[in-house]
Amino acid sequence: MNILDDFIMYFLLLGFAGSFYFIWSLKAQLNNSIQQLQREIESTGEVSNKKSKEFECEIGVIRKISDEKSKEFECEVEALREILNEKGKEFECEIESIRKNSDETSKEFECEIESIRKISDEKSKELECEIESIRKISDENSKEFECEIESIRKCLNEKSKEFECELAVGRVADVEQLSMMLAITTAAKYDLNQGFQMLNRTLHGHSALILVLLCDILKGVKREKGNGFHVIEIGSTREKFWTQGSSGRISAVCRAFGMTFKSVDIDPKNTENVIDIKKFYGNSLEAETMAGESFLEEYKGSLPPYIYIDAYDYDHGKHSKERQERYEVLQGGKISDEACWKMHYDCAVQFVEKCPNEGVVVFDDVFYENNEWLGKGKTAVPYMLDNGFELEARTGNTLVLRKVAQVTA
Numbered sequence: 001m002n003i004l005d006d007f008i009m010y011f012l013l014l015g016f017a018g019s020f021y022f023i024w025s026l027k028a029q030l031n032n033s034i035q036q037l038q039r040e041i042e043s044t045g046e047v048s049n050k051k052s053k054e055f056e057c058e059i060g061v062i063r064k065i066s067d068e069k070s071k072e073f074e075c076e077v078e079a080l081r082e083i084l085n086e087k088g089k090e091f092e093c094e095i096e097s098i099r100k101n102s103d104e105t106s107k108e109f110e111c112e113i114e115s116i117r118k119i120s121d122e123k124s125k126e127l128e129c130e131i132e133s134i135r136k137i138s139d140e141n142s143k144e145f146e147c148e149i150e151s152i153r154k155c156l157n158e159k160s161k162e163f164e165c166e167l168a169v170g171r172v173a174d175v176e177q178l179s180m181m182l183a184i185t186t187a188a189k190y191d192l193n194q195g196f197q198m199l200n201r202t203l204h205g206h207s208a209l210i211l212v213l214l215c216d217i218l219k220g221v222k223r224e225k226g227n228g229f230h231v232i233e234i235g236s237t238r239e240k241f242w243t244q245g246s247s248g249r250i251s252a253v254c255r256a257f258g259m260t261f262k263s264v265d266i267d268p269k270n271t272e273n274v275i276d277i278k279k280f281y282g283n284s285l286e287a288e289t290m291a292g293e294s295f296l297e298e299y300k301g302s303l304p305p306y307i308y309i310d311a312y313d314y315d316h317g318k319h320s321k322e323r324q325e326r327y328e329v330l331q332g333g334k335i336s337d338e339a340c341w342k343m344h345y346d347c348a349v350q351f352v353e354k355c356p357n358e359g360v361v362v363f364d365d366v367f368y369e370n371n372e373w374l375g376k377g378k379t380a381v382p383y384m385l386d387n388g389f390e391l392e393a394r395t396g397n398t399l400v401l402r403k404v405a406q407v408t409a
Contacts, residue, residue: 206366
């Protein structure tokens, strides 16, 4: 309000000053003109009285005009003053109205702010309640989770004990079969065919390989390693049955007689079985996850002197759904004879090329009926017999082939 009042007063004073300045300027001009005329009259001295009277008349006229104009200016100034006073009152009314509106708006704004504060306080309380509820739920879940963890720990401890028992039983079975093989070898007087006749048909091919190893060991035959290993197994232990467990049984022999052994399988689960066995037999055993035919193809140098192959299954019509599904994952299709024969044939090609002289290859699940090889070795066995291997011994489901030493001229 002080600024506006000052502005109005300044405006009025400026108007008055302008009007008075104009009148003063006009009078000054008239005085200058009169003085100039007087000077001219005094300087010339020749102006007649007539002219003087005319000048005086003109001056009188000018004075009258000046007085009239001055009165008109005074009237205009008075009118301007009245207008300014009216406008000033209007401005004051408008300013007062603005003040009232501003006060009302301010009050409304304060009410809105107060309302927002109340809402914010309510929301804050609700949020605190929700947080408290979440904390309680979290604490309850944490307790439940701790209970579950404790339960899992107990289960793991129990499973660990069961696993230790299984491993212990498995190792006892290894020793049991090794003892049985030693007894058979001794009873057969190191004769492989006679020892094979004593083998039970239910035993798998690894028993035949162990018999070959023991006969050679007891006869004093020493075989050189093939690129770091004495024995390679194509197809690791899959199920924990007494008649199977090839990886553990062969490891027991190798550990007992200072030989090294490597087991290869395409299934990582089977490799894990071998790694568990390695805990007992240490560095005498190694495991690798790889397709057997690919492993043999990439193998550098000469193969080891003893090889046991019990890999891709043939289709006997009794495979479980789980095993078929596993084959679909790893091999891209269900078990088929054609795929089985091809896999073993590809391995046979590598045996012919890389096995050392007197090297032994033992096949499992191979049968000979009506002058025909059947099972896993349907195409692999004839190929090997035609390319430097001879049949050394066999049971109803197992076959031992030995590479004939090449006689140089």
